[in-house]
Amino acid sequence: MIHKEGITFLGYTLVIILLLIIFSFLLFSKLICIFISIFFIVFYLFLILFFRNPKRKFNEINDNGNKEIIISPADGKILKIQKVFENEFLKKKCICISIFMSPFNVHVNRFPVSGKIIYVKYHPGKYVIAWLPKSSSYNEHTTTVVKTNKGEKILFRQIAGFLTRRIILYAKKNSIVKKGDEFGFIKFGSRVDIFLPLYSIILVKKGEKVIGGITKISTIPSI
Incomplete structure (x- = not known):
């Protein structure tokens, strides 16, 4: 579950990352674009992990x-x-x-x-x-x-x-x-x-x- 503080941030970040990946394919070689894409995917997964909100309830x-x-x-x-x-x-x-x-x-x-x-x-x-x-x-x-x-x-x-x-x-x-x-x-x-x-x-x-x-x-x- 994603915390409410991360929903808007993750949405904007995803749009920016997708645009950067698209521009990289227009400007760089295929190999460089693959590395750039992998970097941004890993970075975005880290952001999702950071904003996780596991349900917990003290007994x-x-x-x-x-x-x-x-x-x-x-x-x-x-x-x-x-x-x-x-x-x-x-x-x-x-x-x-x-x-x-x-x-x-x-x-x-x-x-x-x-x-x-x-x-x-x-x-x-x-x-x-x-x-x-x-x-x-x-x-x-x-x-x-x-x-x-x-x-x-x-x-x-x-x-x-x-x-x-x-x-x-x-x-x-x-x-x-x-x-x-x-x-x-x-x-x-x-x-x-x-x-x-x-x-x-x-x-x-x-x-x-x-x-x-x-x-x-x-x-x-x-x-």
Whole structure:
């Protein structure tokens, strides 16, 4: 299934590629045209792969009990897990889990928890390589905070990467959201950070690959 953000883009790109292939047959030798055609076909298949949107639904049956289960907001690799001071909204020390998305990952972003959105903000910025520490504050990014049904405030952040030129955020303040539903999309390599309470139990480790909307990355016990 192709994500809605890619349908128009893929349509225009297909027209441009077909025109380029046609012109190449008029201007170059047959052998060169074959190579050009193969290149554009492979490139277009990559774009289709990038804009894929597999259907996923977190099993809410597993979310009952006295602990809050946090699922991964994105596909990718765990870049780092560290204690940091979150100074935009939470104003306290948290455990930050950073997930790096390569151009080959699914780039749909999903709510890691269910609850009510209490804060949403877009920050313009630069396009530093996403895995560098300074990218979280220098780069274009968005911040969203959801207050869960158990009263926890979970902050997560979309961060643009070197190739990224558009962050799309669907989250709206005061909306009631469900774990696993889409909250945004980032076009081409990027990163998502999620900030959890210090007493959270982390279920993943650095370097581990995670699946957005499926992989359990943490549990937060009731206190």
